[in-house]
Amino acid sequence: MRKPVPFLDLSQFPVDLKSALKKKFGEMMDTGIYSGGNELTLLENKLKELTGSAEVIPCSNGTDALEIALRVLEIGPGDEVLVPALTWVSTAEAVYLAGAKPVFVDTDTSGLIDLKLLDTHVTAATKAIIPVHLYGKMVDMKALNAWAKSRNMNVIEDAAQALGAIQEGRSAGTWGDIGCLSFYPTKNLGALGEAGALLTQDKKLAEKMRLFVNHGQIEKGNHIVLGRNARMDSIQAGFLNLKLEYFEQWQQRRKAIAKIYLEAFFGLELTLPMDILGENHNAHLFVIKSDRRDQFAEILKNLGIGTAIHYPVILPRMKPFGDSKKYPVAEMLAKRVLSIPLNPWMGRRDFETVIKMVKYAYSKTS
Ligand SMILES: Cc1ncc(COP(=O)(O)O)c(C=O)c1O
Secondary structure, eight states: OOOOBOSOOGGGOOHHHHHHHHHHHHHHHHHTOOBSSHHHHHHHHHHHHHHOOSEEEEESOHHHHHHHHHHHTTOOTTOEEEEESSSOTHHHHHHHHTTOEEEEEOBOTTSSBOGGGGGGGOOTTEEEEOOBOGGGBOOOHHHHHHHHHHTTOEEEEEOTTOTTOEETTEETTSSSSEEEEEOOTTSSSOOSSOOEEEEESOHHHHHHHHHHHBTTEEETTEEOSOOOBOOOBHHHHHHHHHHHHHHHHHHHHHHHHHHHHHHHHTTSSSBOOTTTTSTTBOOOOEEEEOTTHHHHHHHHHHTTBOOBOSOSSOGGGSTTTOOOSOOHHHHHHHHHEEEEOOOTTOOHHHHHHHHHHHHHHHHHHO
């Protein structure tokens, strides 16, 4: 019988990775250190090396990273922040949590904030913009930074999905005043729980953020500003350090599978992520577009192929945001996008099954 292919099943890590993680867990228990410590310093250094960022501050998760970024840039009540209409909820949620107002901007057809529309959304209250590198594809940061600079606006990069992507030699997360990473378990570099990081090239901002994530504490018993507990668990840092050893090889594997998919689906009337092999894309998600997306997904489900939708509802339409303006491109994408399995642990049989079944679903829906 044919083996089902889940969209992503994190219990299916390869045996060698699982045993390395178990060993690591044992070693960390033997140290008795669960907060702070060497693993965090090591992670900081490894992420600096990987991204080229001058400063890296590990933190509790990507959502907190976004909120902290806004807070240290002193963006709050009365301020507006431009965000794309199609993204994970955190991007706009963090703006609300900081007390500011998210102002939604429609996307281009690849799901990235549409730079051509930015000017029409700017008011005297606009203080920042949060570009999201959706699915792992980078926004044109050179153009966005130039635009933001000319309007004296801060840039907070939501690079939660984009670790490993590079534009003109600079990593995702290092272009903005602050870059935010997520190590949510499903990301290309995923913790075994929640974790994130803040990147900046500015020493002063880095100091502020280090204080903020740790109750404003500069030394034991001395709290010089108010902050909160947004520290990353030492254990997650340890797991991430171990997984970072595999990161480059996993990235190559993602790209190799993405290439095979592109070749296999070429000629079908599905919109394919043709730019997924570029350096400015980390192949986080392989997103196809179909006019009959729901029917397509249902057929695949019945054939044992897991899929996911990133995302079925645009943020302005969600209850907390309650914005009924039109975002035609983002709305069109929300109806058509479908992510098919793409992860470095897929074997040949898995991706060949996906190819066969996608072709079958295509024949039934076109
Ligand atoms: C685009 C985007 N922004 C922000 C986040 C928030 O990250 P986290 O889940 O670590 O809070 C995520 C991940 O879930 C994301 O995909």
